[in-house]
Amino acid sequence: AQTVTQSQPEMSVQEAETVTLSCTYDTSENNYYLFWYKQPPSRQMILVIRQEAYKQQNATENRFSVNFQKAAKSFSLKISDSQLGDTAMYFCAFMMEDSGGGADGLTFGKGTHLIIQP
Protein backbone atom coordinates (compact mmCIF):
# COMPACT_ATOMS: atom_id res chain seq x y z
CA ALA A 1 0.00 0.00 0.00
CA GLN A 2 1.06 3.53 -0.71
CA THR A 3 1.42 6.23 1.92
CA VAL A 4 1.70 9.98 1.53
CA THR A 5 3.12 12.17 4.28
CA GLN A 6 2.77 15.91 4.64
CA SER A 7 4.69 17.00 7.69
CA GLN A 8 3.53 20.62 7.83
CA PRO A 9 0.00 20.89 9.27
CA GLU A 10 -0.04 24.65 8.80
CA MET A 11 2.09 27.34 7.20
CA SER A 12 1.73 31.09 7.08
CA VAL A 13 3.54 33.53 4.80
CA GLN A 14 3.18 37.12 3.70
CA GLU A 15 1.61 38.01 0.40
CA ALA A 16 4.10 38.00 -2.51
CA GLU A 17 6.50 35.67 -0.70
CA THR A 18 7.52 32.25 -1.94
CA VAL A 19 6.47 29.19 0.03
CA THR A 20 7.33 25.51 -0.28
CA LEU A 21 5.08 22.72 0.90
CA SER A 22 6.67 19.36 1.51
CA CYS A 23 5.41 15.90 0.64
CA THR A 24 7.02 12.50 0.83
CA TYR A 25 5.56 9.20 -0.23
CA ASP A 26 6.28 5.55 0.00
CA THR A 27 5.69 3.04 -2.77
CA SER A 28 7.26 0.01 -4.35
CA GLU A 29 5.82 0.93 -7.73
CA ASN A 30 7.91 2.46 -10.49
CA ASN A 31 5.17 4.01 -12.60
CA TYR A 32 2.81 6.41 -10.92
CA TYR A 33 1.50 9.96 -10.83
CA LEU A 34 1.71 12.62 -8.18
CA PHE A 35 -0.64 15.54 -7.69
CA TRP A 36 -1.13 18.62 -5.62
CA TYR A 37 -4.74 19.57 -4.97
CA LYS A 38 -6.03 22.77 -3.43
CA GLN A 39 -9.14 22.81 -1.25
CA PRO A 40 -10.35 26.34 -0.45
CA PRO A 41 -13.04 27.01 2.17
CA SER A 42 -15.69 26.07 -0.41
CA ARG A 43 -14.22 22.54 -0.14
CA GLN A 44 -14.08 22.12 -3.91
CA MET A 45 -11.00 20.09 -4.81
CA ILE A 46 -8.94 21.86 -7.46
CA LEU A 47 -6.03 20.28 -9.29
CA VAL A 48 -2.97 22.50 -8.98
CA ILE A 49 -0.29 20.47 -10.68
CA ARG A 50 0.57 16.91 -11.62
CA GLN A 51 3.79 14.99 -12.25
CA GLU A 52 4.33 11.76 -14.11
CA ALA A 53 6.95 9.65 -12.35
CA TYR A 54 8.66 8.70 -15.61
CA LYS A 55 9.36 12.35 -16.40
CA GLN A 56 12.54 13.78 -14.96
CA GLN A 57 11.56 17.35 -15.71
CA ASN A 58 9.73 19.06 -12.89
CA ALA A 59 6.21 20.19 -13.71
CA THR A 60 5.38 23.90 -13.75
CA GLU A 61 2.05 25.71 -13.93
CA ASN A 62 2.45 29.48 -13.83
CA ARG A 63 3.34 30.37 -10.20
CA PHE A 64 3.29 26.72 -9.13
CA SER A 65 6.18 24.34 -9.57
CA VAL A 66 7.29 21.09 -8.06
CA ASN A 67 10.59 19.60 -7.00
CA PHE A 68 10.25 15.92 -7.78
CA GLN A 69 12.99 13.71 -6.39
CA LYS A 70 12.06 10.16 -7.36
CA ALA A 71 14.91 8.43 -5.57
CA ALA A 72 14.15 10.28 -2.37
CA LYS A 73 10.39 9.88 -2.92
CA SER A 74 9.89 13.56 -2.38
CA PHE A 75 7.41 15.84 -4.14
CA SER A 76 7.39 19.41 -2.85
CA LEU A 77 5.24 22.28 -4.15
CA LYS A 78 6.63 25.77 -4.55
CA ILE A 79 4.28 28.71 -4.82
CA SER A 80 5.89 31.89 -6.05
CA ASP A 81 4.53 35.41 -5.57
CA SER A 82 1.85 34.06 -3.22
CA GLN A 83 -1.56 35.66 -3.37
CA LEU A 84 -4.39 35.95 -0.86
CA GLY A 85 -6.43 33.58 -3.00
CA ASP A 86 -3.84 30.88 -2.44
CA THR A 87 -5.09 30.50 1.13
CA ALA A 88 -6.43 26.94 1.31
CA MET A 89 -5.72 23.38 2.31
CA TYR A 90 -3.19 21.73 0.02
CA PHE A 91 -3.17 17.98 -0.40
CA CYS A 92 -0.45 15.91 -1.96
CA ALA A 93 -1.81 12.80 -3.68
CA PHE A 94 -0.49 9.60 -5.25
CA MET A 95 -1.98 7.46 -7.98
CA MET A 96 -0.66 4.24 -9.46
CA GLU A 97 -0.49 3.96 -13.21
CA ASP A 98 -3.33 1.98 -14.73
CA SER A 99 -1.78 -1.33 -15.71
CA GLY A 100 -4.95 -2.48 -17.41
CA GLY A 101 -6.90 -3.39 -14.33
CA GLY A 102 -8.76 -0.11 -14.25
CA ALA A 103 -8.16 3.28 -12.74
CA ASP A 104 -7.14 3.59 -9.11
CA GLY A 105 -8.29 6.10 -6.59
CA LEU A 106 -5.99 8.67 -5.07
CA THR A 107 -4.10 8.31 -1.82
CA PHE A 108 -3.95 11.66 -0.07
CA GLY A 109 -1.66 13.13 2.52
CA LYS A 110 -3.14 14.77 5.59
CA GLY A 111 -2.86 18.21 4.07
CA THR A 112 -1.19 21.52 4.82
CA HIS A 113 -3.25 24.55 5.72
CA LEU A 114 -1.60 27.45 3.93
CA ILE A 115 -2.44 30.96 5.07
CA ILE A 116 -1.37 33.96 3.02
CA GLN A 117 -1.22 37.07 5.18
CA PRO A 118 -1.88 40.51 3.62
Add this chain to the structure above:
Amino acid sequence: GAVVSQHPSRVICKSGTSVKIECRSLDFQATTMFWYRQFPKKSLMLMATSNEGSKATYEQGVEKDKFLINHASLTLSTLTVTSAHPEDSSFYICSADQRTNYGYTFGSGTRLTVV
Protein backbone atom coordinates in the same frame (compact mmCIF):
# COMPACT_ATOMS: atom_id res chain seq x y z
CA GLY B 1 -13.36 21.88 -19.03
CA ALA B 2 -14.57 18.70 -17.43
CA VAL B 3 -17.30 19.19 -14.86
CA VAL B 4 -18.59 16.83 -12.22
CA SER B 5 -21.88 17.70 -10.59
CA GLN B 6 -22.69 16.35 -7.15
CA HIS B 7 -26.08 16.61 -5.45
CA PRO B 8 -27.26 17.43 -2.93
CA SER B 9 -24.66 19.79 -1.50
CA ARG B 10 -26.15 19.49 1.98
CA VAL B 11 -28.56 17.04 3.50
CA ILE B 12 -29.89 16.48 6.97
CA CYS B 13 -31.64 13.23 7.70
CA LYS B 14 -33.00 11.38 10.69
CA SER B 15 -31.20 8.45 12.18
CA GLY B 16 -32.32 5.20 10.58
CA THR B 17 -33.25 6.67 7.21
CA SER B 18 -31.39 6.34 3.90
CA VAL B 19 -29.83 9.10 1.85
CA LYS B 20 -28.82 9.05 -1.82
CA ILE B 21 -26.05 11.20 -3.21
CA GLU B 22 -25.61 11.62 -6.97
CA CYS B 23 -22.43 12.22 -8.92
CA ARG B 24 -22.69 13.14 -12.60
CA SER B 25 -20.05 13.78 -15.21
CA LEU B 26 -21.60 16.53 -17.32
CA ASP B 27 -19.43 16.71 -20.41
CA PHE B 28 -17.53 13.45 -20.51
CA GLN B 29 -18.11 9.78 -19.95
CA ALA B 30 -16.59 8.18 -16.91
CA THR B 31 -16.33 4.43 -16.71
CA THR B 32 -14.84 4.84 -13.27
CA MET B 33 -15.86 7.13 -10.45
CA PHE B 34 -14.58 7.30 -6.90
CA TRP B 35 -16.20 8.09 -3.59
CA TYR B 36 -14.27 9.70 -0.75
CA ARG B 37 -15.11 10.65 2.78
CA GLN B 38 -13.60 13.63 4.56
CA PHE B 39 -13.90 14.30 8.27
CA PRO B 40 -13.54 17.89 9.54
CA LYS B 41 -10.02 19.21 9.06
CA LYS B 42 -8.90 15.80 7.87
CA SER B 43 -7.78 14.28 4.63
CA LEU B 44 -9.86 12.50 2.03
CA MET B 45 -10.19 8.77 2.46
CA LEU B 46 -11.09 6.61 -0.51
CA MET B 47 -14.21 4.62 0.25
CA ALA B 48 -14.90 2.80 -2.99
CA THR B 49 -14.33 2.64 -6.71
CA SER B 50 -17.46 2.70 -8.82
CA ASN B 51 -17.28 0.93 -12.16
CA GLU B 52 -19.96 1.35 -14.80
CA GLY B 53 -21.93 -1.83 -15.27
CA SER B 54 -20.22 -3.80 -12.53
CA LYS B 55 -20.01 -4.04 -8.79
CA ALA B 56 -18.17 -1.39 -6.85
CA THR B 57 -14.85 -2.15 -5.19
CA TYR B 58 -14.75 -1.14 -1.54
CA GLU B 59 -11.72 -0.21 0.48
CA GLN B 60 -10.89 -2.20 3.57
CA GLY B 61 -13.06 -1.25 6.51
CA VAL B 62 -15.88 0.25 4.44
CA GLU B 63 -19.21 -1.51 4.92
CA LYS B 64 -20.59 -2.27 1.48
CA ASP B 65 -24.06 -2.94 2.84
CA LYS B 66 -24.17 0.48 4.46
CA PHE B 67 -22.69 2.43 1.57
CA LEU B 68 -24.44 1.18 -1.57
CA ILE B 69 -22.92 2.29 -4.84
CA ASN B 70 -24.61 2.11 -8.21
CA HIS B 71 -22.98 3.13 -11.49
CA ALA B 72 -25.72 2.40 -13.99
CA SER B 73 -24.54 4.70 -16.77
CA LEU B 74 -21.33 6.28 -18.03
CA THR B 75 -22.28 9.61 -16.50
CA LEU B 76 -23.92 8.76 -13.20
CA SER B 77 -22.85 7.10 -9.98
CA THR B 78 -24.89 7.14 -6.80
CA LEU B 79 -23.93 6.55 -3.19
CA THR B 80 -26.72 5.53 -0.83
CA VAL B 81 -26.05 5.68 2.88
CA THR B 82 -28.46 3.16 4.33
CA SER B 83 -29.85 3.21 7.87
CA ALA B 84 -27.81 6.31 8.59
CA HIS B 85 -26.46 6.97 12.07
CA PRO B 86 -24.89 10.11 13.54
CA GLU B 87 -21.41 8.63 13.06
CA ASP B 88 -22.08 8.61 9.31
CA SER B 89 -22.18 12.40 9.39
CA SER B 90 -19.36 13.58 7.19
CA PHE B 91 -18.40 15.28 3.94
CA TYR B 92 -18.65 12.95 0.95
CA ILE B 93 -16.89 13.77 -2.32
CA CYS B 94 -16.97 12.00 -5.64
CA SER B 95 -14.51 12.18 -8.50
CA ALA B 96 -14.55 10.94 -12.06
CA ASP B 97 -11.81 9.53 -14.22
CA GLN B 98 -11.36 11.56 -17.39
CA ARG B 99 -8.55 9.38 -18.73
CA THR B 100 -7.29 12.21 -20.88
CA ASN B 101 -4.70 13.90 -18.74
CA TYR B 102 -4.45 11.50 -15.85
CA GLY B 103 -6.28 13.78 -13.52
CA TYR B 104 -9.55 13.34 -11.76
CA THR B 105 -12.25 15.98 -11.58
CA PHE B 106 -14.01 16.27 -8.28
CA GLY B 107 -17.59 17.06 -7.44
CA SER B 108 -18.32 19.87 -5.00
CA GLY B 109 -19.11 17.48 -2.17
CA THR B 110 -22.08 16.64 0.03
CA ARG B 111 -22.27 17.50 3.69
CA LEU B 112 -24.34 14.82 5.40
CA THR B 113 -25.68 15.42 8.88
CA VAL B 114 -27.56 12.62 10.61
CA VAL B 115 -29.64 13.71 13.60
